[in-house]
Amino acid sequence: MTSTCQIILYLPTDQFLSFYNDVYIKGSRSITYRAPAHSLQELNTIAEIPKEEYLLKCTSACAGCSGALTLRYVLKAAGSNTALVIPACCTSVIQGIYPNTAFNVPIYNIAFAAAAACASGMSNAFRATGKNTNVIVYAGDGGTLDIGIQSLSGAFERGTDFLYICYDNEAYGNTGMQRSGATPLGARTTTTPTGKTEAKKDIDAIIAAHNPPYMATACAAYPQDIFKKVQKALTFRGPTFIHVLAPCPPGWRYSTEKSVEIGKLAVKSGMWVLYEREYGKLTLNSQSKVALKKPVPLEEYLAPQGRFKGIDPKTVEILKQRLAKNLQKLAAEEEEGA
Amino acid sequence: MKKIATGNKAVAEAVKQARPEVIAAYPITPQTEIVEQIAEFVTGGELKSRYIAVESEHSAMAACIGAGITGVRTFTATSSHGLLYMHEMTNWAAGARLPIVMANVNRALGPGWNIWAEHTDSLQERDTGWLQVYVSTVQEAYDATIMAFRIAEHNDVLLPVMINLDGFLLSHIMQPLETVDLGDFIPPIQLPYAIDPKNPAGYGTLTGPDQHFLFRWEIERSMRDAKRIIEQTETEFGERFGRKYGFTEEYRCGDAEVIVVSMGTLGKEAEVAIDNLRSEGVKAGSLRVRWLRPFPDLTILKGKDVVVIDRDYSFGFGGILANEIRAKAKVDVYSVIAGLGGQEVTYDDIAGFVRNRSIGQEFWFGVNSHV
Numbered sequence: 041m042t043s044t045c046q047i048i049l050y051l052p053t054d055q056f057l058s059f060y061n062d063v064y065i066k067g068s069r070s071i072t073y074r075a076p077a078h079s080l081q082e083l084n085t086i087a088e089i090p091k092e093e094y095l096l097k098c099t100s101a102c103a104g105c106s107g108a109l110t111l112r113y114v115l116k117a118a119g120s121n122t123a124l125v126i127p128a129c130c131t132s133v134i135q136g137i138y139p140n141t142a143f144n145v146p147i148y149n150i151a152f153a154a155a156a157a158c159a160s161g162m163s164n165a166f167r168a169t170g171k172n173t174n175v176i177v178y179a180g181d182g183g184t185l186d187i188g189i190q191s192l193s194g195a196f197e198r199g200t201d202f203l204y205i206c207y208d209n210e211a212y213g214n215t216g217m218q219r220s221g222a223t224p225l226g227a228r229t230t231t232t233p234t235g236k237t238e239a240k241k242d243i244d245a246i247i248a249a250h251n252p253p254y255m256a257t258a259c260a261a262y263p264q265d266i267f268k269k270v271q272k273a274l275t276f277r278g279p280t281f282i283h284v285l286a287p288c289p290p291g292w293r294y295s296t297e298k299s300v301e302i303g304k305l306a307v308k309s310g311m312w313v314l315y316e317r318e319y320g321k322l323t324l325n326s327q328s329k330v331a332l333k334k335p336v337p338l339e340e341y342l343a344p345q346g347r348f349k350g351i352d353p354k355t356v357e358i359l360k361q362r363l364a365k366n367l368q369k370l371a372a373e374e375e376e377g378a
Numbered sequence: 379m380k381k382i383a384t385g386n387k388a389v390a391e392a393v394k395q396a397r398p399e400v401i402a403a404y405p406i407t408p409q410t411e412i413v414e415q416i417a418e419f420v421t422g423g424e425l426k427s428r429y430i431a432v433e434s435e436h437s438a439m440a441a442c443i444g445a446g447i448t449g450v451r452t453f454t455a456t457s458s459h460g461l462l463y464m465h466e467m468t469n470w471a472a473g474a475r476l477p478i479v480m481a482n483v484n485r486a487l488g489p490g491w492n493i494w495a496e497h498t499d500s501l502q503e504r505d506t507g508w509l510q511v512y513v514s515t516v517q518e519a520y521d522a523t524i525m526a527f528r529i530a531e532h533n534d535v536l537l538p539v540m541i542n543l544d545g546f547l548l549s550h551i552m553q554p555l556e557t558v559d560l561g562d563f564i565p566p567i568q569l570p571y572a573i574d575p576k577n578p579a580g581y582g583t584l585t586g587p588d589q590h591f592l593f594r595w596e597i598e599r600s601m602r603d604a605k606r607i608i609e610q611t612e613t614e615f616g617e618r619f620g621r622k623y624g625f626t627e628e629y630r631c632g633d634a635e636v637i638v639v640s641m642g643t644l645g646k647e648a649e650v651a652i653d654n655l656r657s658e659g660v661k662a663g664s665l666r667v668r669w670l671r672p673f674p675d676l677t678i679l680k681g682k683d684v685v686v687i688d689r690d691y692s693f694g695f696g697g698i699l700a701n702e703i704r705a706k707a708k709v710d711v712y713s714v715i716a717g718l719g720g721q722e723v724t725y726d727d728i729a730g731f732v733r734n735r736s737i738g739q740e741f742w743f744g745v746n747s748h749v
Contacts, residue, residue, distance in 0.1 A: 121575050125444065138589055141580030146573045148447055149582035150440060151466050157437030161402055161444030161452070162573075164428040168399045169450060173575055191440065194433030 083264050090116050099142040101134045104289040104296030106260030106303060107207045108134050111178060113263045114205060115145060117270035122174040123148060123162060127155035127188060129180035130214045131207075153187045155179050156195035159202045167201060174203065174274055181208040181222035185243045196250040196279040203273045203280045206243065207260075209288035217291040224311075225362075226355040227347045229291075235351060239362065247281045248317065255281040256316035261303025265325065269316060285312045293346020305341040307331060310363045313370055321377040324370060332367045383555040385519045385548040389455065389481045389541065390415035392523035394425045395560050398479075399450035402430040402441035407493045408545040409457040409483040416453075435460035439467030439478075446476035447581060449572030451527065454478065457545060458485035458499045465503065471538045472507025472597060474582060477530035477567070478538040480508075481523065484642065484689075485545040486719040494720020495544040497641060497690040501670075501698045507597045509539040509604055510670045512641040514627075516553035519543050521621055522668075525611050528564045532611075534603040536569075544689075546720065547643040558619045601672045608669060625674035627666040630656065634663030636683040636732055639676075639703060641667050644687050644717060644728075651728035662732055667699065676707035684709050685735050687728070689717040696740060712736055716743035 083089065094115035101108035107130050115122065124147045126132060132149055136142045150158040155177045163175040179188060184206035192204065211229045212218040218231040221241035228235050247255055253276045256269045266284065273280040287302040289295065294302055306312035307327050314325035324332070338360050342348040383391065390412050393401070401420070403413040419425035428445075432438045435456050442452040456464065461482050471478050482503075486496035500510060509529065513519045519541065526539040543549055571579070585593065608625070616622040629649045631637055638648045645666025655662040667674060684707075688697030695701065700713035712735040717723045721744060731741070 120578075123573050123575060133584060135580055135583055138580070138583045138585045141578075141583060143580065144578055146575055146578045147580045147583070148444065148573065149580070150443065151470055153436060154440035154443075154467060154470075157402075157432060157434075157440035158444035160430055160432070160437070161400055161441030161446070162448055163444075164430055164441070165400050165445035165448040165450045165452075168428045169448070171448075190433060191437045194437055197433070198430065 083268060086264055089113070089264070089267055092116065092120075094120070094144040096142045096144055098136070099134045100136055101130070102290055102296075104299045105130070105134070106286040106288065106299045107131065107180075107209060109263065109299070110207050110260045110266055110284050110286055113266045114176065114178065114270050115143075117267045118174050118176060118274060120145065121172070122176060125150055125155050125159040125162060125175065125177045127177075127179050127183040128152040128214065129183050130209075131178055131180075133214060152183055154191055155183060155188055156200070156204060157191040159204070160195045160198065160200045163200055163202045175201070177202065177204045179204070179206055180213065181206060181210060182212045182220040184208075185221035185241050189246075193246070193250065196247065196252060196281075200279050201277050203270070203282065205270075205282045205284060207284045207286040209286045209291055210240070211288075211291055213288055213291045225359055226351045228349070229347070235355065244283055250279070251320065252279045252281055254316070254318050257283045257285070257312070257314055259285040259303045259307055259312055259314060260287060261300045261307070262314070262327070265314065272316075291347070293349075294344045298344060302341070302344060305336060308336040309338045309341040310335045310367045311338060311341055311359070313367060315370060315374075322370060322373045324374050328367070332371050338363065379557045381555050381557070382552050383516055384411065384550050384552055385516050385543045386411035386483070386550065387415055388516045388520035388555050389523050389543070390419065391555070391557055392520045393453050394419045395557070396451065396453070396479075396524060396527045396564055397425065398427055398453040400428045400430065400442070400445035401453045402432050402438045402445070403454045404432050404435045404438050404456070404460060406435070406457045406460040408485060408549045409455050409460070409481070411549065412455040412481055412483070435464040436467055439464040439471060442478045443467065443471055443474060443476055446471075446478055446569070447474065447573050449567065449569040451531070451567045452476075452478050453480070455481040455483070457483040458487055461499045462487065462502060465506075468503055468506045468508060468538070473593070475536045475571075476538060477536055477569075479523070479526045479530055479541070480538065481541045481543065483545045483549045484542050492719040493545065495547050495643070495689065496718050496720070497542070497688075500540060500542045501690045503540065504671060507537060507601070508671065509535075509537055509601070510542060511539070511668055512542045512670060513548070513668070514643050514646045514666060516548070516551070516555050517621070518623070519548065520555055520557065521615065521619075521623065524558075524560065524563070525615055529604065529607055529611050531564075531567045532607045533568065533570065535600055535607050537597065537600055537604065542642065544642045563615070563618060605672050608672075623668065625669045626676070627668060628678070629664040629666070631663035631665055631678060633661055634682060635661040636685060636735065637663045637665050637679060638685045638687065638728060638732060639665045639667060639679070639699065639711075640687040641670070641699060642689065644689060644723060647723060647725050648687070648728050650725035651732065654725065655729050655732055660732065670702075673702065673706055676703060679703065679707045679709045682709070683735060683737060684711040685714060685731055686711045687714045687716050687723070687731065691715055691718065710738050712738070713740040714743060715740065
């Protein structure tokens, strides 16, 4: 990383001119992203998160929905100068029925495959007219890993100035839990009634291959972490990505009060790894460092979930081996970059 | 200014003058020249637009939608498979009431791969809520593109407009082109429901049957209003720039006993056929349908022999234009299916259709022995 030269990719506005410039060079690509100069809010407790609500009461979310919980903190971090782009997903329903909306920011609903492309147009139009409005895609795992992957890849390759958040409940939740590319090995869904026989698609590796200036993983059980990562992502000019694990009570078949508990177990067991990758440099969250050294047994994460009921011990063994390998790989990457 | 240009270049020239803030496009033969020319204008600084080189036509239309809802002018161009690939989003654009302007270079659909002219691509978009105009000359391609922005963005319309030009037969032929000094002919776009973070709203949220029904009716109401706006726009265009257009172009129809109806470049070919038929003593005329949506008033066809040439087909049903005319003008027709996949149709062939007409019958040019 250097700040020696500047390649203008976006029309500067007066406001942006006062921002410092960073140059990101990795591999054969050389892209400039501008980051706002304001310092990020330092959070020590959840009480310091802004009181403003952009996700209002009376959404149509299921009880215990961690996708809605995540969005609440995403919007608190993004603030009012934000437009959301939402493809077909649970959030299409959660926002409410016309003429009402439960969201206090503009939401643009778009067809399933088209979120990143729509955001691409929106971001370009805002920048062309000198507006610095945040453009955030909030999409499910189906709309990200499966049907929307082409437009997602295209928007990242073009250096679109936007934040793409995938809230991942590891299946097509809105249509009643059919398998998606994000469904983990062994999980039962309505289209994998005896458990999925394939592994979860590694969308983060695919995103990393696009060399975005910032990408991160998060989990709905850690709202402060979500808040910080969203705030940070929005300081970059260019495509940024946050992949949030969003436990889903009806889909994963656990009782509604356990969303946070399940999310924490996902992280503590190492099944879900929290990290961020800034200009290609990876940093593991402390929770995942603990999981690397002293993971909670995977069975503790699987047992409360109906979707893993009756899972073959051999499959559990494979899951354990893979999660260990994944953790080690990411830890090695962190060490390499240090 | 007078110059020589292809149909594609004429469209690009008009777009340059209309100055959309955002253009999103994906290349496809025979449309490529439009987007190449626009990219050149943008790169050279002649056109201060954001050119988004998207990864697909589906994304081209999605990007125009995302840009359009912020209240800026947008443009894209496509053809054939590209148009059908964005079909989901063409419906979205109209349903979202976004005045996107798109040029479609008419081309056949595969398989097998065929890059030549056919109208089946845009006719599969008939029911999406887009206004559709079919042009026949390079000059008309330019003029129609200019007018498309003004018509689409008029607050009584606010629907997308598709300009259709025949692949190669018009997209790639050179003809004289007279560009105009637009002045204030296209007023600044004023989208009443543009996204404003200070006034948050939900766009395209879940909608129950009653409201959905109303939204669909509003599209139809605007389609009907569009007739008036098209007429006003074309009249003013004629007054300012001297070239007159209408919903149809009539050629020697006044005393005609038989009228050839077609769209696109076939309409110009038909005019030569009419002159030749007239010199033989046949009282023939040509009516070229320009605006297909909203559909024009065709009472002029009443009591005449009508020969419709379709460069398209609806399998298991018939020529699409022929049947639209049967339904709306309430006349029976001699339906000729000709020119599919770029099949050559000369003015002599068209004169032959008129001479051999048999009202109520369908004739597949070149394959009649199979019918």
